[in-house]
Amino acid sequence: MEVIIQKDAEAAAKLAAALIERALRAKPSLVLGLATGATMAPIYAHLARLHREQNLDFSLCRTFNLDEYVGIPPDDPHSFRSFMDRHLFDLVNIDKRNTHIPDGMATDFREECLHYERLIEECGGIDLQLLGIGVDGHIGFNEPLSSLLSRTREKALTPATIAQNAKYFPSPAQVPRRGITMGVGTILESRECLLVATGIEKAEIVAKAVEGPITSMVTASALQLHPRCRVIVDEAAASRLQGIEYYRWIFENEPEWTEFR
Numbered sequence: 529m530e531v532i533i534q535k536d537a538e539a540a541a542k543l544a545a546a547l548i549e550r551a552l553r554a555k556p557s558l559v560l561g562l563a564t565g566a567t568m569a570p571i572y573a574h575l576a577r578l579h580r581e582q583n584l585d586f587s588l589c590r591t592f593n594l595d596e597y598v599g600i601p602p603d604d605p606h607s608f609r610s611f612m613d614r615h616l617f618d619l620v621n622i623d624k625r626n627t628h629i630p631d632g633m634a635t636d637f638r639e640e641c642l643h644y645e646r647l648i649e650e651c652g653g654i655d656l657q658l659l660g661i662g663v664d665g666h667i668g669f670n671e672p673l674s675s676l677l678s679r680t681r682e683k684a685l686t687p688a689t690i691a692q693n694a695k696y697f698p699s700p701a702q703v704p705r706r707g708i709t710m711g712v713g714t715i716l717e718s719r720e721c722l723l724v725a726t727g728i729e730k731a732e733i734v735a736k737a738v739e740g741p742i743t744s745m746v747t748a749s750a751l752q753l754h755p756r757c758r759v760i761v762d763e764a765a766a767s768r769l770q771g772i773e774y775y776r777w778i779f780e781n782e783p784e785w786t787e788f789r
């Protein structure tokens with residue numbers, strides 16, 4: 529893992545967008561794994577700006593989102609599909625037929641999950657997977673005790689996740705109890721991972737995921753097994769990391785980061 533500390537959430541989002549931009553310019557048909565949540569919104573705002581002002585081209589890009597709520601139709605404003613349309617897809621020149629999100633209204637979830645895995649494979653696998661982290665350490669909706677080899681499947685959400693996402697719904701009772709999510713095993717197969725976490729409420733779980741033992745109790749800790757995983761955090765989210773001085777030194781001194789300093 530490589531931990532990169534930025535001064536605040538805005539700088540973290542800008543750097544994450546710059547890394548995605550670099551990957552997309554290098555491979556216009558990039559297979560990009562996407563995530564939802566408050567941490568992702570400013571990253572997508574930067575990508576939309578790069579499209580508008582610097583012709584960042586999404587026309588050949590294929591995307592796969594990590595997860596979707598079960599029982600929420602795609603056109604419902606609370607669905608992750610609506611989130612993606614609002615924050616990114618409607619703002620860039622992506623072909624919506626190339627954007628994939630699990631179908632939370634599927635009649636046969638087992639078939640839908642197998643179909644999602646097949647689609648990823650047919651596209652040649654995910655080149656770069658963007659990830660947030662839940663306060664319970666989940667990536668996607670891989671809640672504590674998810675198998676670290678799991679594949680795309682339906683999953684019951686924990687009370688912590690329901691509470692964390694309640695702010696987006698009129699009342700906590702309306703937060704769906706289940707989601708469809710790529711598995712931890714699916715995520716680990718992407719060629720590169722980029723986890724972004726900002727804010728003091730993520731500090732403790734980031735320290736567990738990055739420096740703690742690999743455990744299904746914190747599924748983000750499985751990213752320690754990935755050969756190319758970067759973690760971008762702001763100062764607040766980095767504040768419980770034991771190796772903070774070392775991580776700062778790397779960003780300030782390693783030549784690969786020169787253009788981003």
Ligand code: GLP
Pocket residue numbers: 563564565566567568594595659660661662663666667668669689693
């Ligand atoms: C949801 C998503 C996760 C995301 C998490 C964090 O639970 N399923 O993929 O990482 O939210 O969201 P936020 O960035 O709002 O803290």
